[in-house]
Amino acid sequence: xxxxxxxxxxxxxxxxxxxxxxxxxxxxxxxxxxxxxxxxxxxxxxxxxxxxxxxxxxxxxxxxxxxxxxxxxxxxxxxxxxxxxxxxxxxxxxxxxxxxxxxxxxxxxxxxxxxxxxxxxxxxxxxxxxxxxxxxxxxxxxxxxxxxxxxxxxxxxxxxxxxxxxxxxxxxxxxxxxxxxxxxxxxxxxxxxxxxxxxxxxxxxxxxxxxxxxxxxxxxxxxxxxxxxxxxxxxxxxxxxxxxxxxxxxxxxxxxxxxxxxxxxxxxxxxxxxxxxxxxxxxxxxxxxxxxxxxxxxxxxxxxxxxxxxxxxxxxxxxxxxxxxxxxxxxxxx
Amino acid sequence: xxxxxxxxxxxxxxxxxxxxxxxxxxxxxxxxxxxxxxxxxxxxxxxxxxxxxxxxxxxxxxxxxxxxxxxxxxxxxxxxxxxxxxxxxxxxxxxxxxxxxxxxxxxxxxxxxxxxxxxxxxxxxxxxxxxxxxxxxxxxxxxxxxxxxxxxxxxxxxxxxxxxxxxxxxxxxxxxxxxxxxxxxxxxxxxxxxxxxxxxxxxxxxxxxxxxxxxxxxxxxxxxxxxxxxxxxxxxxxxxxxxxxxxxxxxxxxxxxxxxxxxxxxxxxxxxxxxxxxxxxxxxxxxxxxxxxxxxxxxxxxxxxxxxxxxxxxxxxxxxxxxxxxxxxxxxxx
Numbered sequence: 130x131x132x133x134x135x136x137x138x139x140x141x142x143x144x145x146x147x148x149x150x151x152x153x154x155x156x157x158x159x160x161x162x163x164x165x166x167x168x169x170x171x172x173x174x175x176x177x178x179x180x181x182x183x184x185x186x187x188x189x190x191x192x193x194x195x196x197x198x199x200x201x202x203x204x205x206x207x208x209x210x211x212x213x214x215x216x217x218x219x220x221x222x223x224x225x226x227x228x229x230x231x232x233x234x235x236x237x238x239x240x241x242x243x244x245x246x247x248x249x250x251x252x253x254x255x256x257x258x259x260x261x262x263x264x265x266x267x268x269x270x271x272x273x274x275x276x277x278x279x280x281x282x283x284x285x286x287x288x289x290x291x292x293x294x295x296x297x298x299x300x301x302x303x304x305x306x307x308x309x310x311x312x313x314x315x316x317x318x319x320x321x322x323x324x325x326x327x328x329x330x331x332x333x334x335x336x337x338x339x340x341x342x343x344x345x346x347x348x349x350x351x352x353x354x355x356x357x358x359x360x361x362x363x364x365x366x367x368x369x370x371x372x373x374x375x376x377x378x379x380x381x382x383x384x385x386x387x388x389x390x391x392x393x394x395x396x397x398x399x400x401x402x403x404x405x406x407x408x409x410x411x412x413x414x415x416x417x418x419x420x421x422x423x424x425x426x427x428x429x430x431x432x433x434x435x436x437x438x439x440x441x442x443x444x445x446x447x448x449x450x451x452x453x454x455x456x457x458x459x460x461x462x463x
Numbered sequence: 464x465x466x467x468x469x470x471x472x473x474x475x476x477x478x479x480x481x482x483x484x485x486x487x488x489x490x491x492x493x494x495x496x497x498x499x500x501x502x503x504x505x506x507x508x509x510x511x512x513x514x515x516x517x518x519x520x521x522x523x524x525x526x527x528x529x530x531x532x533x534x535x536x537x538x539x540x541x542x543x544x545x546x547x548x549x550x551x552x553x554x555x556x557x558x559x560x561x562x563x564x565x566x567x568x569x570x571x572x573x574x575x576x577x578x579x580x581x582x583x584x585x586x587x588x589x590x591x592x593x594x595x596x597x598x599x600x601x602x603x604x605x606x607x608x609x610x611x612x613x614x615x616x617x618x619x620x621x622x623x624x625x626x627x628x629x630x631x632x633x634x635x636x637x638x639x640x641x642x643x644x645x646x647x648x649x650x651x652x653x654x655x656x657x658x659x660x661x662x663x664x665x666x667x668x669x670x671x672x673x674x675x676x677x678x679x680x681x682x683x684x685x686x687x688x689x690x691x692x693x694x695x696x697x698x699x700x701x702x703x704x705x706x707x708x709x710x711x712x713x714x715x716x717x718x719x720x721x722x723x724x725x726x727x728x729x730x731x732x733x734x735x736x737x738x739x740x741x742x743x744x745x746x747x748x749x750x751x752x753x754x755x756x757x758x759x760x761x762x763x764x765x766x767x768x769x770x771x772x773x774x775x776x777x778x779x780x781x782x783x784x785x786x787x788x789x790x791x792x793x794x795x796x797x
Contacts, residue, residue, distance in 0.1 A: 188726040348721045361523075362738075367721040382716030387682045387701040390733040392522040397731045399724040404696075 134159045136225040137438055139199050142184055146375050147446060152199065152439040159227045162210035167235055169205035169220060169228050171458040173248045176432075176441045176450075177202065177282070178346075178371040185377060189401055199224035199438070202253060204244050205235070206462040212237065215462060217244065219252070224438050226458060241417045244461050249453030250286055250420060250427035251413050253402055257368060258286035258344075259412045261400035262294075265366045266342040270295030273336050275355055277323065278346035278371060280307035280428070282453035285315060286416075287344045289425050292316050296342070299335045301328075301351060303448040310451060315426055323347070329354040339363075347372045353383035356395070365397040375446045428452025468493045470559040471772055473533045476518055480709050481780060486533065486773040493561045496544035501569055503539035503554060503562050505792040507582045510766075510775045510784075511536065511616070512680075512705040519711060523735055533558035533772075536587060538578050539569070540796040546571065549796060551578065553586070558772050560792060575751045578795055583787030584620055584754060584761035585747050587736055591702060592620035592678075593746045595734035597628075599700045600676040604629030607670050609689055611657065612680035612705060614641035614762070616787035619649060620750075621678045623759050626650050630676070633669045635662075635685060637782040644785060649760055657681070663688040673697075681706045687717035690729070699731040709780045762786025 133156050140153040162168040183193045183200055193200050203222040208214055211232040218235040222228035238247055249255060261283075268274055274291035278284045279300025288311065291298045300311040300320040308320035319335040321328065332354060339360035345352050348370030359365070373379040389395060405412075419425035430450045432441045435458045445454050467490050474487040496502040517527045517534055527534050537556040542548055545566040552569040556562035572581055583589060595617075602608050608625035612618045613634025622645065625632045634645040634654040642654035653669040655662065666674075666688060673694035679686050682704030693699070707713040723729060739746075753759035764784045766775045769792045779788050 345721060352721060353716075365721075367724040369725060370721050373722065379718060379722065380715075382687075382718050382720035384713060384716050386716035386720050387679060387686060387699075387704050387731065387733070388707065388713065390701040390731055391703060391735070392733070394733040394735050394738060396733075397721065397724055399721070399726070399728040399730075401725070401728050404728060 132159050132227070133157070134225055134227040135435060136198050137435065138197060139184065139193050139195055142195055144377050147181055147184075147443050149439050149443065154436070160229055162229050165211060165232055166229050167210035167212050167218070167232050168208045169218060169222050169230060169235065170208050171203050171205050171222050171226055171228070171435075172217075172461060173204045173244055174224060174435070174438060174456040174458050175202040175248055175253070176438065176445050176454040176456060177254075178369055178374055178445065180442055181374040181446055185374065201438075204238065204248050207235075217247075217462065224435065226435060239413075240463065242420070244463075245429050245431060245455065246420060246427050248455050249282060249429055250425060251416050254282035254453055255286050255416050255427075256405070256409055256412050257400060257402040258283045258290060259416060260402055260405040260408075261366045261368050262287050262290050262342070262344060264405065265398050265400050266344060266364050268294045268296050268342050271297075272341035273297045273299065273338055274342040274344065275299045275301065275332070275336065275340050276344040276346070277301040277351050277355070278369070279311055279317070279320065280451050281346060282450075283368060284344070284346055285311070285428050285452055286425065288317050289315055291342070293419065293424060297338070299332070301332070307451060310428070323351050329357065333358055342366065344368060349373055349380055349383070353385060356383055356385045356389045359389065359393055359395055361393045363393065363395050365395060367397055367399040371446070430454040431457055433457050466493050466561070467491070468559055468561040469769060470532050471769065472531060473518065473527050473529055476529055478711050481515055481518075481777050483773050483777070488770070494563055496563050499545060499566055500563050501544035501546050501552070501566050502542045503552060503556050503564060503569065504542050505537050505539050505556050505560055505562070505769075506551075506795060507538045507578055508558060508769070508772060508790040508792050509536040509582055509587070510772065510779050510788040510790060511588075512703055512708055512779065514776055515708040515780055519708070535772075537792075538572065538582050541569075551581075551796065558769065560769060573747075574797065576754070579763045579765060579789065580754060580761050582789050583616060583763055584759060585750055588616035588787055589620050589750050589761075590739070590743055590746050591734060591736040592617045592624060593750060594736055594739040594742075595700045595702050596621050596624050596676070596678060598739065599732050599734050600678060600698050602628045602630050602676050605631075606675035607631045607633065607672055608676040608678065609633045609635065609666070609670065609674050610678040610680070611635040611685050611689075612703070613645055613651070613654065614785050615680060616784075617702060618678070618680055619645070619762050619786055620759065622651050623649055625676070627753065627758060631672070633666070635666070641785060644762070657685050663691065667692055676700065678702060683707055683714055683717070687719060690717055690719045690723045693723065693727055693729055695727045697727065697729050699729060701731055701733040705780070764788040765791055767791050
């Protein structure tokens with residue numbers, strides 16, 4: 130392949146809020162795949178809060194180094210190598226138009242509709258919502274389920290799944306536009322703004338029976354407020370801490386840890402979707418079924434052009450997105 | 464019964480560290496039990512960190528009011544009423560020599576040896592150690608188990624049970640005397656001081672394979688340090704937060720909540736022994752068996768005289784006790 134490969138590198142590790150200057154563009158030769166490799170063309174690039182956390186230090190993966198291609202989850206089309214050309218694969222191609230990857234690092238995808246669904250409700254964030262809520266949160270009909278970043282990629286799926294499970298669903302989001310989408314389009318019973326100076330009071334009013342399951346995407350003060358409203362033996366699904374990602378000086382933890390955990394016998398537990406890898410196909414099948422019947426609505430926030438990826442991530446960290454944010458890097462192969 | 468009943472009241476709710484001036488003594492008539500009641504004579508009064516937490520606000524029980532008899536767990540002898548005289552019962556008689564209680568609020572005890580064992584290793588703290596470690600911590604042979612307040616009433620039992628379960632056991636305690644007891648008498652593999660300026664480093668050296676189960680009695684900075692050393696899918700048993708009880712302005716929560724929970728998929732869960740009430744007899748039987756064979760050593764810290772109860776609690780909160788602290792209020796009936 131003689132084409133040029135446009136790339137976006139992490140120029141410098143941010144020491145505070147992420148800015149455009151922390152990135153730079155580069156161009157490289159595409160090259161040819163060797164044995165045991167595939168050449169991939171990036172179709173969709175997933176923009177996730179975790180991208181920012183990876184810059185800060187070691188998480189469940191190694192830290193992103195400066196002057197390397199920015200890491201990111203992608204859906205790609207195979208152009209050449211060990212798999213048939215045209216195969217759609219999920220992989221970590223990063224922020225670039227082309228990537229040569231070990232065949233063992235790419236996962237062929239059963240395409241069930243538009244690739245945007247595949248990256249969102251049927252992808253990592255949809256599966257995280259499914260396993261986090263069902264397996265860790267263990268909602269029972271009649272429970273009150275609260276989810277933060279509720280208009281985000283994972284949150285909006287969590288709320289709808291909780292609704293399907295017979296729960297009262299309350300979303301926490303950052304704007305009136307978002308809370309309106311939750312209650313008017315997605316069937317949430319109530320929604321409150323995390324920017325409200327009376328968040329705890331608002332949330333208490335929205336949860337007259339207390340909170341049985343809290344799906345936490347944000348950490349920080351929202352976690353602190355919700356902990357104080359949990360019912361005895363409640364479950365807190367720790368999925369993310371986006372309020373703490375865009376800084377190198379994270380806040381102290383929430384007051385009430387471990388106090389509330391002891392007195393109310395709460396369970397707080399982290400979810401990482403890869404731990405459930407062997408059961409992904411079952412969950413995908415179910416999520417696809419609910420999408421097909423309209424019981425699950427996938428909100429997407431698609432931005433065109435690789436060059437807009439830095440802006441897309443910076444905006445995501447400020448809470449600009451509604452639904453699953455992604456960057457369209459190249460045309461859909463179908 | 465024509466005797467006088469000596470009592471210790473909470474004179475004033477403390478607004479900082481507990482002091483003698485927060486208590487006062489009083490004398491009341493003993494009175495006669497009515498229908499559905501028993502008259503109890505206090506033999507042993509349990510001195511627990513939770514006594515202090517109850518003064519601060521509502522926990523799993525209502526807050527202790529000023530000018531009421533100080534609340535506390537006791538072993539008593541029934542003198543009259545609905546149960547045969549001489550029956551030993553576990554109940555909340557509080558800090559007084561005699562109490563008239565509803566028969567439904569007292570629990571006859573199968574006396575298996577000295578009542579001091581019954582109040583400690585076979586009582587609430589022993590059962591808390593058992594259910595907290597086994598049911599919530601779920602230790603597996605080869606796991607590294609860390610316990611804080613390790614020379615305390617619950618902690619010293621936790622460590623020995625973890626040892627019985629085939630784990631590497633590391634205790635955190637507050638003095639060289641205590642850490643020596645843990646390693647030399649109770650079979651702990653290592654012990655470190657929470658007062659060390661290099662606690663995290665000391666603990667890391669004592670846990671070369673990381674930490675699989677942390678039984679937390681203290682919260683605060685010790686919890687923060689241990690969280691950072693947990694292995695993926697580790698379990699934190701939240702049993703108490705004694706570092707935060709003797710104040711009305713608790714510290715912020717530990718950094719790393721929820722960050723570590725997410726990246727390492729930790730589970731933090733509270734334990735309250737009453738949730739396991741229907742299985743207490745099984746656990747008591749096992750604990751009694753291990754006591755009988757010497758596989759479990761019960762450390763006791765018995766102080767004589769009801770009037771010394773305030774001092775006993777104040778000292779406990781400073782970490783003076785080694786093992787289960789209790790006050791002997793009256794003679795053992797046997």
